[in-house]
Amino acid sequence: MPHDNEMLVRASDLRKSYGEHEAVRGVDFEILRGEAFGFLGANGAGKSTTMRMIGCVSQPTEGTLEVFGRDPRTEGAAIRARLGVVPQDNTLDGMLTVFENLVVYAGYFGIRKREARAKAAELLDFVQLTARAKDQVNELSGGMQRRLAIARSLINDPDLVILDEPTTGLDPQARHLVWERLFQLKHRGVSILLTTHYMDEAEQLCDRLVVMDEGRVIAAGSPRELIDTHVTKEVVELRFGTAHTAELAELALTLKGVGAQIEPLPDKILVYTDDADDTAAALEAREIRPTSTLARRASLEDVFLRLTGRALVEDEA
Amino acid sequence: MTVTATTTVDRTAPSATVGAWRAFNLQLALYRHVWHGTAFTSMLLPILYMVSVGIGVGSYIDPASLGGLEYAAFIAPGLICSVAVMMLGNDMVFPVFGGYQDWGGAYLAQRATPLRPLDILNGHLAYAVLFRPLTNCTIVVIVLAFFGVYSSAWAALAIVAAVLTSAALAPWLHFWASSIKNDANLNMIFRFAVMPISLFSGVFFPADQMPGFLQPLVWISPLWHGTELARAATADVAPALPPLAHIAYLVLLAVAGWFAARRVIQRRLNF
């Protein structure tokens, strides 16, 4: 919900190469004040690389990038003074206490000791870590460390918070707590930029997002727009006992016409349809009887699948 | 989270001095967790050396072979500078290597803030080169005073010699630890830098007693130059070279090392 149209970040044809390897291959996007903007993509898509360029710790190889209307190449330090960053790896100081981590970090922004302490206490309260303030960071669980990293990123009242995979590796409960806090931030009007490979996270938190794949933006829009544009309203998942890849591909051929699109996967067939009941009826008419049938609303996961032919999060082991 | 208006955040790029000072404060926060341990070590170490080597070994040594100095008085200045080198082994090897690592790397955390790679380098060096000798070597100097090893009123200047020794060595250790990608190689720094420097620097016996082919090692060792200066301060003996020559060498090494370290940290913190 942008307050106005002030542009926080503008990238055009942004590229980054590491030697021969092109990690980001010409992406364009604009992030407005007050917005929660997401980068959705699989491992290695180039999300962190893009975040590092916006965070002014990595120089673009080509293209233009503006953050707060400034040039990261020449004004990196001043830009970083207005950013809050939660890196993919927390980079917390394990030897210091929870509280010290915040106060020391505040010092990097020139915040005075007294204010830093007050701010740190306030932020610990916000991420519900007040009780752990005096503990060494090494003793915290992964979810607590993540929350601390989020608190740390807010120490300078940033104009934009960049969160690189805020909930990866957290258990469902810890994820929900982080989501809830991010939601609060969003409602306070803090601009948020986050990367994720969880489509539910993107759907819940992002006003707009881009889908990245192999260094390119392959789709952009609000979660709703992306779903409306790229997939049908509903999806029916069909499983046929132990039938696998090749057999399913063959079975898929017999399904032509029961839905708008048929997508065979290694373990199931997806039927994209505007009406799941119609599809069920069509299957019945053809006397095709899957061992299990699940009808659900289409999600961003389906958008990703349709666009890349691959699942976003590959069977998480 | 609500009183956002009260926090005064500097939204501009800090000056180089301010940047280094902010980075230095991390080291200070870490030091607060270990200061009693290091202070204790700085007290105990000279006592142990004095009792075992200074007095024990010293009873076998004829002061005439040391230009009239008692053995304890001979080794005292070298000990002061050696402590500075030992501390660098703690401060400029693992913490530097770890600074870049994605498991908790302090440099990576600082890099996301207004601090620039150069601030990060200068802040860490300020701690290793100034703060540590000025605190811990001072303790050593005071403890040694109780053993009556000083024959000059200028003995406290040995601390300056320790600072110069640190300054000459610290940026090179930083450079080396920043260049290493595999922590298995970290021990090389101890094996090929910290250890030989501690041994071949005329701390425990006059450097000219070393076999001729090892003399060049002595001449390049910052600890030897530092020890010569420190001995001039504590025992009022003429150093091997004019004091200014020793100082010039140490300063030159420091400046060259700083440029080398700056190059590497800027490369490593720009992704």
Ligand SMILES: Nc1ncnc2c1ncn2[C@@H]1O[C@H](COP(=O)(O)OP(=O)(O)OP(=O)(O)O)[C@@H](O)[C@H]1O
């Ligand atoms: N410092 C680097 N040096 C060389 N290659 C790099 C570097 N950083 C990233 N890459 C490469 O760039 C590509 C994109 O990496 P990036 O970390 O941006 O992906 P990502 O979308 O964040 O993935 P993940 O979900 O796994 O975090 C990968 O192929 C990666 O190997």
Ligand SMILES: [Mg+2]
């Ligand atoms: Mg990443």
